[in-house]
Amino acid sequence: MKFFQRRSQRALHREEELLAQLQQMQAELDAKSTQTIQSVVQEIRSQRTPGREEELLARLQQMQAALDAKSTQNIQSVVQEIQELKGALVEIKSTHSAQSMAILSTQRVLEEEIKKANQAFLPQRFTEPELEPVENIPVGCMSVTTANKVEWNVSGFTSVVPHPDFKYFPGLDFEPRITSDGINYNYSADKVISAIVPCFNERSVDLERTLRSLYRQRLPPGWRIEVVIVMDGADYMDATMSEKLFGMFGVRINSGNPATDPFLAMPKAETIIVQPSSEEAAYRRTPAMENTVGGYCLVVKRHNHRKANSQMWWLGPHSSVLNTKYSLATDCGTVFARTATIHLISRLEKEPNLHAATGFQRIMSSEMQGDGSFEFIHRPFDYLLRMVQRFEFEVDHVSFKSIYDTIGCMHVIPGPCGLFRYSAMGTLREGMMYEYFRLFQHSSQGLIVGNVELVEDRIPGTLLSFPLKKDKDAPRMPVEGWPRTGFVHEALFFVEAEKPLSQLIKQRRRWLNGTFATYIWMLREGIITRSNQEIINKTLSLLLVILNVFQGIVIRFFGPPLLIVWLFRFGLFIPDFFDDPAIIFSPEVSLTSLEIEEGRLKYGLALGGAYLLLYIAYILGHIPHAKPVTKGIQITRYTEPTAYAGDKQSAYRAWIFIPVLWANFLLMVLFSVNVIGMLVTQGWYGTPLMVRILISICFTPFVMGVLQGLMHCDFRCLCGMIYSAPAAMVLMIWFTVWLPAYSTTRLSDLTWGNRERTSSLDESEKALNRARNGQKVAILLCLSTIAISVSTIIMMQFFDNAFPIFVMSYTMILSSTYIFSFFDVIWRLLTPFHCSEEDPIIHEYGDDEEAFGCGCTDDSNEAYVDISEVEKDQILKQVSTSANASGGGSTDGTAESKSSTSSSSVVHSSTFLAGA
Numbered sequence: 001m002k003f004f005q006r007r008s009q010r011a012l013h014r015e016e017e018l019l020a021q022l023q024q025m026q027a028e029l030d031a032k033s034t035q036t037i038q039s040v041v042q043e044i045r046s047q048r049t050p051g052r053e054e055e056l057l058a059r060l061q062q063m064q065a066a067l068d069a070k071s072t073q074n075i076q077s078v079v080q081e082i083q084e085l086k087g088a089l090v091e092i093k094s095t096h097s098a099q100s101m102a103i104l105s106t107q108r109v110l111e112e113e114i115k116k117a118n119q120a121f122l123p124q125r126f127t128e129p130e131l132e133p134v135e136n137i138p139v140g141c142m143s144v145t146t147a148n149k150v151e152w153n154v155s156g157f158t159s160v161v162p163h164p165d166f167k168y169f170p171g172l173d174f175e176p177r178i179t180s181d182g183i184n185y186n187y188s189a190d191k192v193i194s195a196i197v198p199c200f201n202e203r204s205v206d207l208e209r210t211l212r213s214l215y216r217q218r219l220p221p222g223w224r225i226e227v228v229i230v231m232d233g234a235d236y237m238d239a240t241m242s243e244k245l246f247g248m249f250g251v252r253i254n255s256g257n258p259a260t261d262p263f264l265a266m267p268k269a270e271t272i273i274v275q276p277s278s279e280e281a282a283y284r285r286t287p288a289m290e291n292t293v294g295g296y297c298l299v300v301k302r303h304n305h306r307k308a309n310s311q312m313w314w315l316g317p318h319s320s321v322l323n324t325k326y327s328l329a330t331d332c333g334t335v336f337a338r339t340a341t342i343h344l345i346s347r348l349e350k351e352p353n354l355h356a357a358t359g360f361q362r363i364m365s366s367e368m369q370g371d372g373s374f375e376f377i378h379r380p381f382d383y384l385l386r387m388v389q390r391f392e393f394e395v396d397h398v399s400f401k402s403i404y405d406t407i408g409c410m411h412v413i414p415g416p417c418g419l420f421r422y423s424a425m426g427t428l429r430e431g432m433m434y435e436y437f438r439l440f441q442h443s444s445q446g447l448i449v450g451n452v453e454l455v456e457d458r459i460p461g462t463l464l465s466f467p468l469k470k471d472k473d474a475p476r477m478p479v480e481g482w483p484r485t486g487f488v489h490e491a492l493f494f495v496e497a498e499k500p501l502s503q504l505i506k507q508r509r510r511w512l513n514g515t516f517a518t519y520i521w522m523l524r525e526g527i528i529t530r531s532n533q534e535i536i537n538k539t540l541s542l543l544l545v546i547l548n549v550f551q552g553i554v555i556r557f558f559g560p561p562l563l564i565v566w567l568f569r570f571g572l573f574i575p576d577f578f579d580d581p582a583i584i585f586s587p588e589v590s591l592t593s594l595e596i597e598e599g600r601l602k603y604g605l606a607l608g609g610a611y612l613l614l615y616i617a618y619i620l621g622h623i624p625h626a627k628p629v630t631k632g633i634q635i636t637r638y639t640e641p642t643a644y645a646g647d648k649q650s651a652y653r654a655w656i657f658i659p660v661l662w663a664n665f666l667l668m669v670l671f672s673v674n675v676i677g678m679l680v681t682q683g684w685y686g687t688p689l690m691v692r693i694l695i696s697i698c699f700t701p702f703v704m705g706v707l708q709g710l711m712h713c714d715f716r717c718l719c720g721m722i723y724s725a726p727a728a729m730v731l732m733i734w735f736t737v738w739l740p741a742y743s744t745t746r747l748s749d750l751t752w753g754n755r756e757r758t759s760s761l762d763e764s765e766k767a768l769n770r771a772r773n774g775q776k777v778a779i780l781l782c783l784s785t786i787a788i789s790v791s792t793i794i795m796m797q798f799f800d801n802a803f804p805i806f807v808m809s810y811t812m813i814l815s816s817t818y819i820f821s822f823f824d825v826i827w828r829l830l831t832p833f834h835c836s837e838e839d840p841i842i843h844e845y846g847d848d849e850e851a852f853g854c855g856c857t858d859d860s861n862e863a864y865v866d867i868s869e870v871e872k873d874q875i876l877k878q879v880s881t882s883a884n885a886s887g888g889g890s891t892d893g894t895a896e897s898k899s900s901t902s903s904s905s906v907v908h909s910s911t912f913l914a915g916a
Contacts, residue, residue, distance in 0.1 A: 156269025359491025408484030455514030568608030
C-alpha cells in the first residue's frame with residue numbers, strides 16, 4: 001500500500017515539474033520573440049527606405065514562423081511526456097484502488113460498529129436531527145431619533161432564529177472610553193453583563209417596574225450592562241407597552257404609520273432589531289444600571305415563538321458581540337432587591353466552577369404588584385391565592401433549595417432571576433447552548449418532550465450541572481473543578497402572584513406537568529448517569545430525581561383515594577364526632593360492627609360517594625377538547641368537520657371549580673375540628689400515636705425554617721410561612737391534591753396556558769390527538785381512583801390497621817424530603833462560619849437594610865414612572881458627581897413566564913394534610 005502511495009506521489013511531483021518547465025519555456029520564447037520583433041520594428045522605423053522595409057518585414061515573418069515552429073515542437077514534446085505520465089498515474093491509481101478496496105471496506109465496517117456503540121452510549125438528545133438551516137435576509141433599515149436625541153438604527157430580517165455567524169448588533173461593538181466631558185468610566189473588558197427582559201402581552205407598568213429595579217441595582221464601578229428587551233409577538237403587544245417602547249426607542253408597533261411601525265415599513269421582516277446607530281448614540285442611551293456603562297436594545301418578533309427563541313437572540317448575537325462574562329436572565333414584572341445582582345456576581349467570582357446561580361424567590365405583596373392595600377378586605381379570594389402561592393415558595397425554599405445548593409446541581413434556574421457564566425454555555429453551534437436550543441426547535445415530540453418545552457428554565461441548569469461525557473471513559477474533573485450550579489440566599493427577588501384563579505391553574509398545570517416530564521426525560525435520556533460529573537453528585541442527584549418522580553405518582557394516584565376513604569370512614573363515625581373524636585383513627589374499632597348499626601353505612605357511602613362523584617366530574621369536565629373551526633364564511637354544521645382547534649374553555653370551567661373549592665374548604669374545616677377536638681378532649685398523650693406523628697410532620701416546615709434562619713442568620717422565610725399559613729390552609733387540600741390531578745388530566749395540553757396564542761399547534765390533527773390522549777389519561781385517573789378507594793375500603797373490613805397504614809405511608813413518602821433537608825441543615829450548622837462575614841464589595845456597595853427588609857420597602861411602595869427630562873438631568877448630575885468621586889460611573893441618563901417552582905412544592909405543602 002505504501003509503495004503505491006509513494007509511486008503515485010512521485011508521478012504527481014514529476015507532472016508538476018514538467019508543467020512549470022513548460023511555462024518557463026513559453027515565457028522565455030515569448031520574451032525572446034518580443035525582443036527580436038521590437039528590434040526589427042525599431043530598425044524599420046529608423047531606416048524608412050521602401051526596399052529595406054520590405055526586406056525587414058520578410059525577415060520578421062521568417063523569424064516569427066521559426067519561433068512558432070520551435071515553440072510548437074517543444075510544447076508537443078512536453079505535452080506528450082505529460083500524457084505518458086498521466087497514463088502511468090492512472091494505472092497506479094487503478095492498482096492502488098483495487099488493493100485498497102478491501103481495507104476501505106473493513107474500515108467502514110469498523111466505523112459503523114464504533115458509531116453504533118457511541119449512539120448506544122450517548123444520550124438521545126445528541127442523536128436528534130441537526131438544527132434547521134437559518135434563512136437570514138436583511139429586508140431593510142431605517143433610522144429614528146427619540147426625544148433624548150438618541151439616534152437608533154432599525155433593521156428588519158426574514159429570519160425567526162439568529163444565524164450563528166451574522167452580526168446583528170454592530171451598534172454594541174465598541175469599548176467604552178473617556179467621554180468628551182472628561183469622565184473616566186473605569187471600564188474593564190472582563191466586566192460585561194448581557195441581560196434579557198422577555199415580554200409577551202404584559203402592560204407597560206410591568207416593564208417599568210423591572211427596568212426601575214434593574215437601574216437601582218448597586219454594583220461597583222467598571223461594569224458594562226447591556227439589556228435587550230425582546231417582544232415575543234407584535235400582535236399580542238399591549239397598547240401601553242407600544243407607547244412605552246416608542247418613548248424608549250422611537251418605534252411604535254401596531255401604530256398603522258410606516259414612519260414609526262417597522263413592520264409596515266418592512267413588510268417582509270419577521271424580526272426587528274433596534275440598536276444605537278453609532279458609538280456616540282450608544283453613550284447617550286439611558287443606562288441600564290446606575291454607575292455602569294451600557295443601555296437598552298430592542299428585538300421585536302412579528303409572531304410568538306415562545307421564550308426559548310427569545311433567549312436564542314439574547315445568548316446568541318447579543319451576548320457574543322459584547323464578549324460577555326455573565327448573562328443575566330429576568331422576566332417582565334420581576335423586582336430585584338438592590339443587592340441581588342451583586343450577591344450573585346460575588347458568588348460566581350468566588351467559585352470559578354459555579355456556572356449558574358439563582359436567588360431567593362418570593363411573592364410580591366399587593367402593594368408591590370399595584371393592587372393596593374387591604375387586599376384581604378377588598379378582594380379576599382385574590383388574597384387567598386396570593387397567600388397560598390407565598391406559602392408554597394417559602395416551603396420550597398426550606399426543603400429542596402439548600403440540598404441542591406449543597407450538592408451543586410440546581411435543576412431549576414428560575415426565569416425571573418438567573419446569572420450564568422457565559423463561557424460555560426457554549427455557542428449556537430456547540431455546547432450546552434446548542435443542545436438546549438436544538439431541543440426546543442423540534443417541538444411537540446410526544447407528551448414528554450412536549451411538556452419539557454413548557455418549562456424551559458429547567459434545562460440550562462440541568463445541562464450545566466451535568467455536561468455530556470462524549471466517551472465511555474471515567475469522568476474527568478476540569479481544571480476549575482467539577483461543574484456546579486447554586487443558590488444564593490441573600491439575592492432576593494420578587495415575582496407577581498398569579499391571579500385570577502383561571503390564570504393560576506393554567507400556569508400551575510404547565511409547571512407541574514413540565515417538571516414531572518423533565519424528571520422522566522432526565523432518567524430516560526441518562527442526563528445524570530452519562531454526564532461528566534463526580535460519582536457522589538450523580539448518585540445524590542439521581543436519588544432526588546427518582547424521589548420526585550415517585551412522589552409525583554403518589555400524589556396523582558393516591559391523594560384523591562385517601563380523601564375519599566377518609567370521608568367514608570368519617571361518615572361511619574359521625575355520631576361519635578363530638579363525643580369521641582379520636583375514635584376515627586382508633587385501630588381497635590371494628591368497622592364491620594359499626595356498619596351494622598343503622599344509618600352509619602349510609603353516612604359513609606353518602607360522603608365518600610359524593611366526594612368521588614365530584615372528583616370524576618372535575619376530571620371529565622377538564623379533558624382537552626377539539627371543536628370544529630370556521631372556514632371562511634361557512635361553518636361546519638351538517639357535514640363531517642374537516643378542521644379542528646383546541647377548545648380553550650375546557651381548560652377552566654368555573655361551574656366545577658367553585659363547588660370543588662367549597663367542598664375542599666369544608667373538608668379542611670373537618671380535618672382541623674377533628675384534630676383540635678382530639679387534643680382538647682384527649683390531651684397530647686391521650687391522642688393516638690399516629691395523629692401525634694402527623695401533627696409533628698405538619699410543623700416540620702416551621703422547624704426547618706428555624707434551622708434555616710440559624711444557618712443564614714435570617715428568619716424571613718420562617719416569618720413568611722407563619723404569616724401566610726393561616727390563609728393558605730383554606731385552599732391547601734385543593735392546591736396539593738386536586739390541582740395535580742387537574743394537571744394530569746391536561747397532560748396532553750401543550751399550550752402555554754396563561755400566554756394564549758393561535759398557531760398550528762392548536763389546529764386539526766394535533767388538536768384531535770390532544771383530545772384523544774386527554775380522554776385516555778382522564779379515564780385512567782378515574783378508574784385508578786375508584787379501584788384504590790374500593791380496595792382500601794374492602795381491606796378495612798378485614799384489617800383494622802389498613803386505614804392508619806394508608807395514611808402514614810402516604811404522609812411519610814411525601815415528607816421524606818425533609819430527611820435530606822434536615823441532615824443538610826445540620827451539616828451546615830456544624831460547619832464553622834455559616835454566618836460568615838460579607839464580601840468587602842458587597843459591604844461597600846450593598847445596602848442590606850433596604851434590600852432585605854421584610855417588605856422590601858425600597859422597591860415595594862414606589863411605582864415606577866417615566867422620568868422627565870428635568871429629573872433625568874438631575875440624576876445625570878448626581879451620577880457624574882459620583883463618578884468623579886469614585887473614578888467610574890455613567891453620565892448618560894437614568895435608568896409571562898415566571899419562575900417554575902418544582903412540583904416538589906406541592907409535595908411539601910401536602911404534608912399539612914396530615915392534620916386529618
